[in-house]
Amino acid sequence: MKEIKIVVKDLSLYYGDKQALKDITIDIPEKRVTAFIGPSGCGKSTFLRVLNRMNDLIDHVKIDGEVYIDGVNIFDKSLDIVNLRKNIGMVFQKSNLFPKTVYDNIVYGPRINGIRDKKTLDEIVEKTLNQAAIWDEVKDRMNDNALSLSGGQQQRLCIARALAVEPEIILMDEPASALDPISTAKIEELIHELKQQYTIVIVTHNMQQAARVSDETAFFYLGELIEYDRTTKIFTNPAKKQTEDYVTGRFG
Amino acid sequence: MELKKRKKDFTGALSIGIVRLMFFFLVMVLILLLTKIFIEGIGVISLNFLIDEPRNNMTEGGIGPAIFGTVAVTLLMILFTLPLGVFSAIYLNEYAKDTFFTRIIRTSINNLAGVPSIVFGLFGLGFFILFIGKNMDEVLQTGLLFGQPALLWASATLAVLVLPIVIVSTLEALNSVPKSHRDASYGLGATKWQTIRNVVLPQARPGILTGTILAISRGAGETAPILFLGAAFFLPNLPIADLCIGGYCIPIINPTEQFMYLAYHIFIMATQSSNPTKTLPLQYGSTLVLILLTFLLNITAIIFRYRFRKILGRL
Amino acid sequence: MSSEEQKDFFEKSADSKYAKKIGKYTRLKESAIKFFFAVNGAMALIFIILIFIFLFKEGFRALEHIRLLDFLYLDRTDSAGNVQKVFEWYPTSDEARYSLVPLLLGTLLTAIPATIISTLFGVGTGIYLSEVANPKFKEFLKPAIELFAGIPTVVLGFIMLAVGASFFNDLLNPANRLNAFVASIGLSFVIIPIIASLTEDALHSIPNDLRMASYGLGATKWQTISRVILPAAFSGVSASIILGFGRAIGETMIVLMCAGNASNITADIFLSVRTMTATIAAEMGEVSQGSDHYYALFFIGIVLFTITFFLNLAAEIIINKMRKKNTF
Numbered sequence: 001m002k003e004i005k006i007v008v009k010d011l012s013l014y015y016g017d018k019q020a021l022k023d024i025t026i027d028i029p030e031k032r033v034t035a036f037i038g039p040s041g042c043g044k045s046t047f048l049r050v051l052n053r054m055n056d057l058i059d060h061v062k063i064d065g066e067v068y069i070d071g072v073n074i075f076d077k078s079l080d081i082v083n084l085r086k087n088i089g090m091v092f093q094k095s096n097l098f099p100k101t102v103y104d105n106i107v108y109g110p111r112i113n114g115i116r117d118k119k120t121l122d123e124i125v126e127k128t129l130n131q132a133a134i135w136d137e138v139k140d141r142m143n144d145n146a147l148s149l150s151g152g153q154q155q156r157l158c159i160a161r162a163l164a165v166e167p168e169i170i171l172m173d174e175p176a177s178a179l180d181p182i183s184t185a186k187i188e189e190l191i192h193e194l195k196q197q198y199t200i201v202i203v204t205h206n207m208q209q210a211a212r213v214s215d216e217t218a219f220f221y222l223g224e225l226i227e228y229d230r231t232t233k234i235f236t237n238p239a240k241k242q243t244e245d246y247v248t249g250r251f252g
Numbered sequence: 253m254e255l256k257k258r259k260k261d262f263t264g265a266l267s268i269g270i271v272r273l274m275f276f277f278l279v280m281v282l283i284l285l286l287t288k289i290f291i292e293g294i295g296v297i298s299l300n301f302l303i304d305e306p307r308n309n310m311t312e313g314g315i316g317p318a319i320f321g322t323v324a325v326t327l328l329m330i331l332f333t334l335p336l337g338v339f340s341a342i343y344l345n346e347y348a349k350d351t352f353f354t355r356i357i358r359t360s361i362n363n364l365a366g367v368p369s370i371v372f373g374l375f376g377l378g379f380f381i382l383f384i385g386k387n388m389d390e391v392l393q394t395g396l397l398f399g400q401p402a403l404l405w406a407s408a409t410l411a412v413l414v415l416p417i418v419i420v421s422t423l424e425a426l427n428s429v430p431k432s433h434r435d436a437s438y439g440l441g442a443t444k445w446q447t448i449r450n451v452v453l454p455q456a457r458p459g460i461l462t463g464t465i466l467a468i469s470r471g472a473g474e475t476a477p478i479l480f481l482g483a484a485f486f487l488p489n490l491p492i493a494d495l496c497i498g499g500y501c502i503p504i505i506n507p508t509e510q511f512m513y514l515a516y517h518i519f520i521m522a523t524q525s526s527n528p529t530k531t532l533p534l535q536y537g538s539t540l541v542l543i544l545l546t547f548l549l550n551i552t553a554i555i556f557r558y559r560f561r562k563i564l565g566r567l
Numbered sequence: 568m569s570s571e572e573q574k575d576f577f578e579k580s581a582d583s584k585y586a587k588k589i590g591k592y593t594r595l596k597e598s599a600i601k602f603f604f605a606v607n608g609a610m611a612l613i614f615i616i617l618i619f620i621f622l623f624k625e626g627f628r629a630l631e632h633i634r635l636l637d638f639l640y641l642d643r644t645d646s647a648g649n650v651q652k653v654f655e656w657y658p659t660s661d662e663a664r665y666s667l668v669p670l671l672l673g674t675l676l677t678a679i680p681a682t683i684i685s686t687l688f689g690v691g692t693g694i695y696l697s698e699v700a701n702p703k704f705k706e707f708l709k710p711a712i713e714l715f716a717g718i719p720t721v722v723l724g725f726i727m728l729a730v731g732a733s734f735f736n737d738l739l740n741p742a743n744r745l746n747a748f749v750a751s752i753g754l755s756f757v758i759i760p761i762i763a764s765l766t767e768d769a770l771h772s773i774p775n776d777l778r779m780a781s782y783g784l785g786a787t788k789w790q791t792i793s794r795v796i797l798p799a800a801f802s803g804v805s806a807s808i809i810l811g812f813g814r815a816i817g818e819t820m821i822v823l824m825c826a827g828n829a830s831n832i833t834a835d836i837f838l839s840v841r842t843m844t845a846t847i848a849a850e851m852g853e854v855s856q857g858s859d860h861y862y863a864l865f866f867i868g869i870v871l872f873t874i875t876f877f878l879n880l881a882a883e884i885i886i887n888k889m890r891k892k893n894t895f
Contacts, residue, residue: 004576057438059349071580076588083587086441096432098451108450109440158436165440168584264789268699274691275700278759282715285726336610343608347601359883360612366810366879367618367872368817370844373851374868378621382856412614419611443593445600466717473719476819476844480851515721522725523824532729539725543718550717554710 005030005169005199006051011065013046013055020046022224023065028216033191033200035214035231037207039251043223044203048171051201052088053081069169086113089162089170089198094178095154097146097161102138105146105157109165124164132160133190152183159190170194172202176209188213207247211235219243289540296537306486310521311530315538320490321403321511325478326471328407328507329414330464336411337418337467338460344419345426346448365416369476376409376481396508401482403491404507409477414467421466425459426452428561458560462553469549473542475515482509483516485524514542618872626869629665629862638667638866656830656846658860665863667870669830673840676747677822678815680836681754685815686808689759693766693804698792709767716760724824727753732825741837743827748836750826754818758811765810769803770796802889806882813878817871819844843867 006028013021021043028034036044046055053074055061067074074084086109097105106128107121115121125142129135134156138149146157155175162170172191176184191200191213204210210217211231218228219242227234227243238244245251304314348354385399398404429452437447475483491509494501518538525531580586640652641664654668696705696712727749735752736744773796781791797804827839828849847864854861 004572007576052439054435054438057435068576068580069585070583071577072583072585074585078588080587080589080593082441082443082593084441084585085439087584088439090435090439092432092435092439094432096430096436098433098436099455108437109442112437112440112442112446112450161436161440261787264787267789267793271691271695271699274688275695278688278692282756285730288730289722289726336607339604339607340610343604347604348608357608357612359880360615362883363615363876363879364611366813366817366875367615368819368844368875370819370847371618371622371817371868371872371875374625374847374865375618375621377851378625378865379617382625383621415611415614443597445597469717473717473721475719475721476823476848479848515719518725519721519820519824522721522728535725535729539722543722546717546719546722547714550714554713558710 002029002032004028005069006201007066007068007071009066009068011047011050011063011067013043013050013064014062015058016060020223021050022222024225026218026225026228028199028201030199031195031197032215033195033202033213034216034218035210036201036203036218036220037205037210037246038220038226039246040205042220044218044220045173047220048173048201048203051169051171052085052090054085054090056081086165087167087169089159089165089167091155091158091162091170091172091175093174095151095158097154097157099145099147101143102146102149102157103142106161106164109161113165128160128163129157131163131194132156133186133193134160150183152179152186155179155183155187156190159187159194163194167198169199169201172200174203174205177205184209207235219246221246286543289536289543292533292536293538293540296533297540301534301537302541306517309526309531310486310534311527315514315517315534315541317487317490318512318514318517318538319541321483322472322514324491324505325403325407325410325511325513326468328403328505329410329471330468332408332411333415333418333467334460334464337415337463338422340415341419341422341426342448345423346444346452361416361419364412367413369413369474370479372409372413372477373479373481375412376405376477380405380408381481396506398508400508401480401510402508403482403505403511406478406481406483406511406513407507409481410471410474413474413477414470417467417470418460418463421463422456422460425456425463428459429455458556462557462560465549465553465556469546469553472549473515473546475513475519478513478516482511483513484510485512485517485520487512514538514545518542622865622868622872625862626865626867629859629866631862632859633665633863633866637665638863640666640668654832656841658850658863663859667843667867669832670841670843670846670867671870672832672834673747673822673826673830674816674842674844676834676836676840677750677754677826677842678812678818679751680748681751681758681815682808682812684751684755685758685762685811688755689762689807689811690766690804692759692763693770693807694792694797696763696767697770698788698796709764712760712764715756716764718756720757720818720820721824723753723756724821727821727825739837742835743829743837743839745825745827745839746837747826747840750822750840750842751836753821753825754815757818757821758815761814762807762811765807766800766804769800769807772803773799802885806885806889809878809882809885813875813882816878817844817875819848823848843871847871 004027008024008026011021011024012019024047036048038044049055050063050067055063063075072079098108103125106125110121110124126135129138134153137153138157146154149157176187179187188209191202194200202214214231216228217231217234219226219234221242227238227240229239234243235247238247301314302319303316305317306315307313344354344357381399381401385405388398433451433455434447437451442450487510491506491511492503493506495504518535521531521535521538640654643651643653645651653664654666655664656666656669657664696708700708731752732744732749735741735749741748777795777799778791781795786794822842823845826842826845828841828845829839830841831838833840847867850860851864854864
């Protein structure tokens, strides 16, 4: 029996008057990879950003519905959002490393959270770079500008940076879409490793990737959750016709 | 039909030619004028000229105290206006939502930029000297008199005048930091202020520096606002006093004193000189110094801005 | 989820890392920081309001002894008993006269020709930069314009005094050597960069699609500029002219040094004139605080500030409208 990490009930989101998400209800299991798929503009990235309340940063956004992580209502007015975000890592479509050294990028999160001791920071750096399978490649380049690394390396560095604050959940918004096939394969391998320890939600427009990497898959269309089931079922025997049309490439 | 087309082409080409001519005419006039200043003024400039004080009603000597006064005033001005302008821009770009209040603030910035410089002078007199200064004297009762034309109030007034420059440059600098960097920071669990301090401001530094340089250049060139805020044509001493604590005295700028100012100096020499023929070469010399100063500052700012725009473009 | 699973799920919240509430201290700290920045943010607004207040505070006191009508004209009865309207600014005479009319006319006589000349050259330069000049050349020119825009006005005044006045004196033989015309030429050096720069911005921001459409229909370059691009950029260009005009009205040093400073009522630009700005600049140093003359100078300041305030507002409204409608 799988444990549930995130519970979402009837979640709707409005940009001004436009409704971007309609009554999403979904349970996301712990320590598994859940993929969100669907055509461009269907709301999957928007929904991802609801989970760590990144939408709070945008003007004119209204949210209805409930989201619980470990039973905690994340929209509770007295909740520490900063702590929420610290415990949820986010990896974006394009690497957004800071224009600082490799070392400073990784320790940014821990430093923000009050960790000053150099020895502790060094340990965190080595641990997370190993977790992200990039330690050997950058261990001699700690003081280089992080932006001098290749695209694939930068993305893995972003993952390491997110891991440095010890989240339990990792959200990934099309992490490999800007990368070449070899780097993509490395990232997918990484995800496979990480899911043993972390709950991972990945948004992807690449169906084959979703099929390779995820345990559960949710299909979104025009802001609605059309179908959510085990990945194997979604791709071999989907229950809804829309899902079938999408995964067989009839549209999208 | 063929003739009409040719006529059309002709008027078109003529108009473009006129526009080109206008432009090059302007450029020529400017170059001529600047060359004239250079030629007439370069002979006068020497190290002595830059350091000496004026003698014999400015028929001899130099502009040393005027340069000192300009530096002192603009330094104090930056001290006032830089934090104010940067924090203002931070609020507008990082905190403010798009409300009516915010739009009024932006309109005020544009309006402030359009206030005539002499009105700033009146403001400095009416507000800083007669209101703040007088009240300071009543409340503080120090030996120094604040309710009079002084370096402090000239700096404060110029600070308000150049405030829009600092705000606009800082806004541009803050805006140029990509949103994705802020997102990354928030995603790692940083507060808004932590994000501003550790991610946004460091990247915005070059832009802020550009704004500072432009503000200094503008402040150094302004004359009208300080006409009755403490600028003087000739002072026997520099506005320095000794600050004595315990047994140790260090010389500091005395902000309650009057001061000499290069731009003001040029104005007085040009309009109220008792012996125009003798002072004319020194007028050219002083003007050349002021222009070189302004150009140097502006070119530095422009190059700086060009370089940091290029760096960001590469990102 | 079954109800059993649900119970387990919600019980997790007690130990969950995600359950942390905001500390009161943190909340206060963040609010304080935001408030601090908000106060700074409002400073520009606060200063405009302060300028208003303190200008009006001193300026309205002029009305204690000077009637509002006196700022327009004074009625003088001559020996024969005829009443004449006198439009003179002469506060230091026994019969103190405070008419703003000669000063207003002086301002207009310098500002209007300057704006006309600057519009011609400024828009022309703007067109040149945006549409005609080689793009590589342009990259070097825009900063160059900025450089020239940074020339201190006292330097321009000096140049006109030292070189320009004599040049035009020999050329045109005006009645007064220092006159409105010389001043307006000097003003043009300040205003042309303003108009040129804003015009270039406005023209440049017209999407290339319009140009392509025009060329595609067989129009020449000049036809495209004059019939498609300039009209599309009309708001931006008009706003720049209004701002230039406002600047011309508010300029002090150039008119102080070059316009002659004789308070004449005239439409002849070759006579000396006195502007509002020059009057304040020249006389403020001489008045005794608290005298009628002193307050009258502040009153001029009010008039000046009000005029430029509304001109700036107008330009801003035009620019905002153009941003909304997306014409330029």
